[in-house]
Amino acid sequence: MKPPPPRTVRHVIVVGTGVIGTSVALALRQSGVTVHLADRDPDALAQAVRMGAGEALPGTAGRRAAVVIIATPPSTVVEVLADAQARGLGSVYTDVASTKSRILAQAERAGCDLTTYVPGHPLAGHELSGPSAAHADMFTARPWALCPHPSTPPRAVRRVAALVTLCGARPTILTPETHDEMVAAVSHVPHLVSAALAARFAAADEHILSLAGKGLQDTTRIARGAPALWRDILQHNAHPIATVLEAIVHDLTEAALALRTTDPEALTDLLTRGNRGRDQILNVLHPTPTP
Amino acid sequence: MKPPPPRTVRHVIVVGTGVIGTSVALALRQSGVTVHLADRDPDALAQAVRMGAGEALPGTAGRRAAVVIIATPPSTVVEVLADAQARGLGSVYTDVASTKSRILAQAERAGCDLTTYVPGHPLAGHELSGPSAAHADMFTARPWALCPHPSTPPRAVRRVAALVTLCGARPTILTPETHDEMVAAVSHVPHLVSAALAARFAAADEHILSLAGKGLQDTTRIARGAPALWRDILQHNAHPIATVLEAIVHDLTEAALALRTTDPEALTDLLTRGNRGRDQILNVLHPTPTP
Numbered sequence: 317m318k319p320p321p322p323r324t325v326r327h328v329i330v331v332g333t334g335v336i337g338t339s340v341a342l343a344l345r346q347s348g349v350t351v352h353l354a355d356r357d358p359d360a361l362a363q364a365v366r367m368g369a370g371e372a373l374p375g376t377a378g379r380r381a382a383v384v385i386i387a388t389p390p391s392t393v394v395e396v397l398a399d400a401q402a403r404g405l406g407s408v409y410t411d412v413a414s415t416k417s418r419i420l421a422q423a424e425r426a427g428c429d430l431t432t433y434v435p436g437h438p439l440a441g442h443e444l445s446g447p448s449a450a451h452a453d454m455f456t457a458r459p460w461a462l463c464p465h466p467s468t469p470p471r472a473v474r475r476v477a478a479l480v481t482l483c484g485a486r487p488t489i490l491t492p493e494t495h496d497e498m499v500a501a502v503s504h505v506p507h508l509v510s511a512a513l514a515a516r517f518a519a520a521d522e523h524i525l526s527l528a529g530k531g532l533q534d535t536t537r538i539a540r541g542a543p544a545l546w547r548d549i550l551q552h553n554a555h556p557i558a559t560v561l562e563a564i565v566h567d568l569t570e571a572a573l574a575l576r577t578t579d580p581e582a583l584t585d586l587l588t589r590g591n592r593g594r595d596q597i598l599n600v601l602h603p604t605p606t607p
Numbered sequence: 608m609k610p611p612p613p614r615t616v617r618h619v620i621v622v623g624t625g626v627i628g629t630s631v632a633l634a635l636r637q638s639g640v641t642v643h644l645a646d647r648d649p650d651a652l653a654q655a656v657r658m659g660a661g662e663a664l665p666g667t668a669g670r671r672a673a674v675v676i677i678a679t680p681p682s683t684v685v686e687v688l689a690d691a692q693a694r695g696l697g698s699v700y701t702d703v704a705s706t707k708s709r710i711l712a713q714a715e716r717a718g719c720d721l722t723t724y725v726p727g728h729p730l731a732g733h734e735l736s737g738p739s740a741a742h743a744d745m746f747t748a749r750p751w752a753l754c755p756h757p758s759t760p761p762r763a764v765r766r767v768a769a770l771v772t773l774c775g776a777r778p779t780i781l782t783p784e785t786h787d788e789m790v791a792a793v794s795h796v797p798h799l800v801s802a803a804l805a806a807r808f809a810a811a812d813e814h815i816l817s818l819a820g821k822g823l824q825d826t827t828r829i830a831r832g833a834p835a836l837w838r839d840i841l842q843h844n845a846h847p848i849a850t851v852l853e854a855i856v857h858d859l860t861e862a863a864l865a866l867r868t869t870d871p872e873a874l875t876d877l878l879t880r881g882n883r884g885r886d887q888i889l890n891v892l893h894p895t896p897t898p
Binding site: 514 | 730731749750752779786788789790792793794796797798799800801802803804805806807808809810811813814815816817818819820822823824825826827828829830831832834835837838841842845846848849851852853854855856858859860862863866867869871874875877878879880881882883884885886887888890891892
């Protein structure tokens with residue numbers, strides 16, 4: 317039997333029962349945490365409850381939760397946070413949006429209480445959306461960024477870090493700016509580039525795909541993400557993403573020119589840097605040398 | 608016990624014991640075909656022999672093989688073909704290079720005998736190189752393009768198709784031009800784009816990768832291919848690749864501009880086309896609806 321959760325996180329409210337919110341709730345339930353759920357879509361809420369992710373949050377004010385987790389799209393986080401803080405739903409608040417600088421600045425401007433808000437972002441794959449794609453081990457051994465404002469007391473950060481650990485993830489403290497630059501490079505830009513690759517086949521007849529294989533399958537997997545959510549994410553982290561994207565556009569423009577003019581050295585340079593970058597990625601993701 | 612191979616392909620010579628040549632040899636050996644191997648690199652040849660891919664081709668002229676498979680890089684195929692035909696090594700010849708138009712044109716110009724040459728291309732993943740990465744089931748259920756010249760007799764095409772079937776693959780007859788356009792879109796351009804994504808991390812310290820996950824891992828997997836071989840492939844199919852690449856550069860340039868100017872509609876359009884293209888890819892690769 318698992319030990320009971322630490323006293324500081326025995327009761328959690330999850331607002332937003334999409335794939336991430338429901339996965340967080342399932343992971344916490346497995347650790348014995350009491351979870352209350354809320355979603356403006358009654359069907360998504362009912363499905364998360366059916367999956368065992370927790371009970372629906374009662375309409376009347378109950379006991380204050382240890383942590384309120386806001387698992388809604390980036391552009392709605394601050395509104396939900398302000399409302400939850402006004403209702404006094406929790407002692408500490410966090411979110412799971414994949415951009416941090418703009419949300420924290422908006423929260424500050426909106427007059428949210430930054431002493432009880434610890435911005436967060438679990439790094440986990442979720443190209444499918446909705447509660448049905450959720451699973452309890454989504455965060456196992458994954459990093460989970462926490463980007464607190466300098467004014468946020470360490471006690472609040474520790475409480476959210478304890479919750480992250482209960483989900484099986486590794487809490488990683490970063491500034492919002494560093495987080496956003498890192499995530500632009502490792503997640504947001506790959507998403508856009510994957511979409512641009514897949515977009516070649518949006519109007520294709522099946523014939524052209526009859527020679528397709530694992531290379532195309534892997535490079536376009538994440539192009540399946542929900543467009544409205546991803547537009548929201550991309551706009552929230554616009555400039556860090558644009559900077560990385562412009563560097564890729566530069567490389568691919570040079571490659572196209574090299575192909576049109578038969579200039580092999582430009583191709584060799586890009587392919588060699590691609591090898592080196594892939595080695596770096598494998599070093600980090602698979603520290604032991606496996607193929 | 609497997610039935611013996613058809614009489615038309617009981618003896619095959621594989622020239623080039625890299626990952627593809629050795630995999631073809633292993634697959635044919637499993638079907639009971641006699642395989643002789645040649646490679647200018649004695650170590651690669653010895654390793655393929657040790658792996659059970661066949662025996663080294665004797666120096667003195669032996670019995671003419673039913674099929675000679677040229678599994679060398681694109682830029683060397685015609686030279687190897689001309690030499691093999693001059694020596695009378697086989698009754699029919701094929702190759703496995705991933706570009707077809709230029710090789711066939713070069714073979715014609717070099718005076719190769721096109722009545723015994725059936726250009727081929729097995730569509731199989733092989734981001735690693737060398738015989739050690741070879742395996743007998745590499746081609747199972749994969750398409751294998753055959754792009755014969757109009758003057759090539761159907762008997763020669765049927766013989767190579769029988770060999771392809773023995774390897775577990777599905778022979779697909781295409782014109783060289785159609786093949787090259789299809790492969791540019793489904794394989795060559797994804798390779799370059801994957802390299803450009805991975806290249807962002809060529810000089811990165813490990814810190815920026817600490818938030819990386821499966822999305823980056825999958826989108827950059829094929830960036831590991833050998834640069835010299837891939838430069839060769841890309842140059843051989845330069846214009847079809849450049850055309851697709853220019854369309855992607857256009858989309859990504861628009862996306863970067865949309866991010867700099869906060870124009871969400873351009874992003875929504877690209878993401879939606881990405882969704883649609885990914886659906887098309889899944890329809891072809893996984894005809895039953897699985898996530």
